[in-house]
Amino acid sequence: MFDIELLSVTKKYAGTEKAAVQGLCLSVEKGQILTLLGPSGCGKTTTLRLIAGFERPDQGKITLRDRVVSHRDSWIPPEKRDIGMVFQDYALFPHLNVIDNVGFGYRGTDKKGRVQEVLQVVNLQGFEKRFPHELSGGQQQRVALARALARKPVVILLDEPFSNLDAELRVQMRVEVKEIIKDAGATAVFVTHDQKDALAISDRIVVMKDGVIQQSGTPREIYQYPETPFVATFVGQSNLLPGQIGDDGQSVITEIGQVPCNHTHNLARGEKCYISIRPDSLEVDPEGSIVGKVKQWTYTGESIDAVVDTVTQKGTNQELLVHIHPEKIVQQGEILRFKVLPNFVAVLRSDREFS
C-alpha cells in the first residue's frame, strides 16, 4: 500500500524557463522513510512543497493514502491534507511555549495527554513551559518533530531538518529522528543535499537532478550500484572510466585493465559502458594489476586520500582517487600497485548522459 503517490507531476514557476519538477513519478510505501537527495535547485524542495500543498502542480496527480489531493479539477488545501512537517528553520511559533507549539492545531479532546505522549517520544519532558528561544538547536528540532507527530498525520515531511545543527549533534539527531519516526510508524519524506544524512536515515533514496529523478533505490543500491555518472559522483566520490563488458560478462575492460565486478545491469558482452570505482575499492597490493605514481596525498586521520597517476594502455595519463590505509606511509612520487575489490565497482550504462 502506498501512502504517497505522485503521478507525472510537473511544476514550472512563473517567470522561469525550465520546469522545477518535470514529469515526476514517485510512490512511498506505508511506514517507509524516503529521501529526496540532490544538489540545490534539483527540485527536491519543490516536490516536498507540492506534497504539502504549498505549491500547485501544473500537471499530474498527487494522492495521499487513497485520497487525491491534487489533480486537474480537485485541490485540497494544505490544512486539510493531514500532514506533519518539520521545517528547515523549524518554524516554531515564537509566541508559544513548548506545550502550545506541540499541541498547535490538535483537535482531539485528549490534547494534554497526546502532547505529553509525543514529548515523551522526543524525550523532552520537563521543557513544557519553555519558549523556543530558550531551547538549544537540537531541542528545537525535537519540538518541531513532536509538533509534526502530534496530530498522527498520514505523512511527515522533513525539509533539510539537520542543516542548522553542528556536525556532532547532526550525527546524533540522524539516529534519533529515524528512531522516533520508525517508532511512530509514520511515513516520511525527507529532503536533503547531504548524502550522509540520506544514507543514514532512509529506507529508500531518490536522487534528483534538474527536476528529474536520476535513480531510486535503497541506500546500499544507490551507493554500491549507481546507475548514472551523476549519482556515482554526487553520492560519494568515484573514479569514472569508460570501457566495455568483458567476455566473461563479469568484468569490464578499461584503459587501465580488466576490472572485475559483481553487478553488470545485464549488459551484453562487448557493450560500451562506464565503470565507477570508489576510492575505497582500490587496495594497495604488491601483486595488483594497476600501477600508479602518487601525485599528491592528504592525511585525513581516517585514511590517506591520494591522487595516483596511472599510465593507460594507450599511453595517456589517467588520474585515480584512492583511499589508502592511514597506517601506511606514502611519499610523493612513490610507485604503488593496486588491485580492485569487486564489491564497490559499479557498471553504468553509457547511454546515460555524462555530467
Place this chain on the structure above:
Amino acid sequence: MNKAPIEMMKEVNTKQEQARYTRAFSGFWLNLWKGNPPGTFLLLVSLLTGLAMLVPLSYVFIRGIQGGVDRWLNLLDTRIPILLYNTLSLTIVVTFFAIVIGLSLAWLVIRTDLPGRKTWQWLLALPLLIPPYVGAITYIIIFGPRGWVRDWLGAPLFNIYDFWGVVFVLTMFTYPYVYLITSAALKRYNLNYEEAARAAGLSYRHVFIKAVFPLLRPAIGAGAILVALYVLSDFGLVAMMRYTTFTAAIYYQMGNYDQVAAAILSVVLILITLLFIWAEAKTREKQRFYQSKGTPRQAPLIELGWWKGPLLAYASIIFGLAVFVPLSVLAYWASVGLTEGVIDQRFWGFAWNSFYMAGMASLICMFLALPVVYMKSRNPSIVSTVVDKLAYAGYALPGVIVALGIIFLFNQYIPFLYGTAALVITAYVIRFLPQNMQAADAALSQVSPRLDEAARISGFRPWQVIVKVILPLVTPGLLAGGALVFVSAMKELPATLLLRPPGMDTLAVRIWVDASEGFYQTAAPAALLLILLSIIPLRWMLSKY
C-alpha cells in the same frame, strides 16, 4: 418529457463550455497570483482599502478636469504662474538648505570627534517633534511686527513674513528628514570604499567628494524628496506666515466656496507632487544599485582639530534655533496661560476632540494596515502591489486636497454623514494609513513565511493563521504604527480645519486660531501638550531610519 436530441446536445455543449470557462478563469486567477491566491476576506478588505484611498483623490482630479476650458485658461493666466513660482522656488530653496544642514550635521555627529556626539545624535533630530506651524508661531512671537524684538528695539529687525523668513522657519523644522536618513546611511557606509580611496592616495577632502558623497547620494535624495513633499503639502506654516503656495490658495478658494477653482489648483499640485514622487522612484532605483554591505567595524573618527570650536557652535546654533528657542517661547507663554487659568473645561474639551478623532483614526488604521501589508507580503501579484501603492496615495498629497476630495465624496454619496466627525477621521485614515503600514510591514518582515506554512499544515485555514500566528507576532509593530498615526492625527491641521463639524475644534485647530488672533497664552499650552505626546512614538521613528 424527452428533450429533442439537438437541444440536449446544446445543453451538453453549454455545460462543457461553462466548465471550460471556469477552468480558464481559475487558470488565469492562479496565474495572476503566481499559484497562491489570497482568501476572499483578505482580498476584499485590501481591495476596499485601496479603493477608499483612491476615490476621494480621483474625485478631485475628475472635478478639476471637468472645471471647463474657460476656468482653466483664466486660472492659467492669472493665479497659476504666481503660485507655481512661489511654490517651486520655496520648495527648491528649502530643500537645498535642508540638505546642506542635514548632511553636514549627520557627518559631524557620525564621523567626527565632535564633543558629545552621541548626545547630539538625538538632540539634532528633535525638531521633528515640533509641528512646523507651531514653530512658525514662535518665530512670529519673536520677530513678528508686534513681536519681542520690536518691544526691545522699538522696530522689528526684518520682515519675518518675507520669502527668506519662510525659508528659514521651514528649513529649521524639515532638515531632520535629511539628517536622519543620511546619518543612517553614514552608519551603514562600507568603510572599505573609503579606505580603498585613501590607499589610492587621495586626501580626505577628495575621498569625501569621490568616494563618500556619491554613495550617500541616494540617501540624500530620499531625504530631500521627503523635505520637498513636505514643503509642497504644508499648509499651517505658510498660511501662518502669510506666504501663498498652492495649498494655501486651495484652502482660501474653498473658504470662498469656489470648489471648481480649488479642484483645478489641486490638479496642478497633484501633478507637481507626482513629478516629485517619480523623481524619488528614480533615486530608489539607484539606491538598489549602490546598496553596499555594511562593515561591523567602528569607523575611525575624523579629528576636527581647531575646527572643533566653530563646528560645535554651528551644531549648537541649529539646535538652539530649531528646538531651544521655540520651546522656550512656548514655555514662557504657557506659564503666562497657566497663571491666567486657561487650562479649563474648554481646553480639555478640545483635547478630548483631538483624542477622540485621532484615536478612532489610529484604531481604523491598525485594522486596515495588516490585511494590505499581509497580502503584499504573502500573496505577491500585480493586484497586491497596486493595492499597496494606492494605499500610499494619501501620504504624499496635501491635506487640503484630501479634504477637498472627502467633501466632494460625502456631499455626493454619503450626505447623512456630512458634518460629522466621520469626515475628519476619514481624512486622517487616508493621510496616515501608510505610517501604520510601514510599521506593520517592518513587523511582518520579521515573521518567516514558514510560520504561516507550519500553521497551515497544522490544520488552520488562512484567516485562522492570521488570527492565531500573525496577529500575536505583529501586534507590537501595529501598535507602534497606531501610535504614530495617533500623534500625526493629533497634529494634523488643514484637513481638520476644513472638515471639522461645528463645535469639534481640536487642539491643533485651537493653536492655529488662537495664535492667528494673538492669544498666545491659550495656544502655547496646547502646543506643548502636542509636543509631549509626540515623544511617545519618537523612539520607534528614530529606529526606523
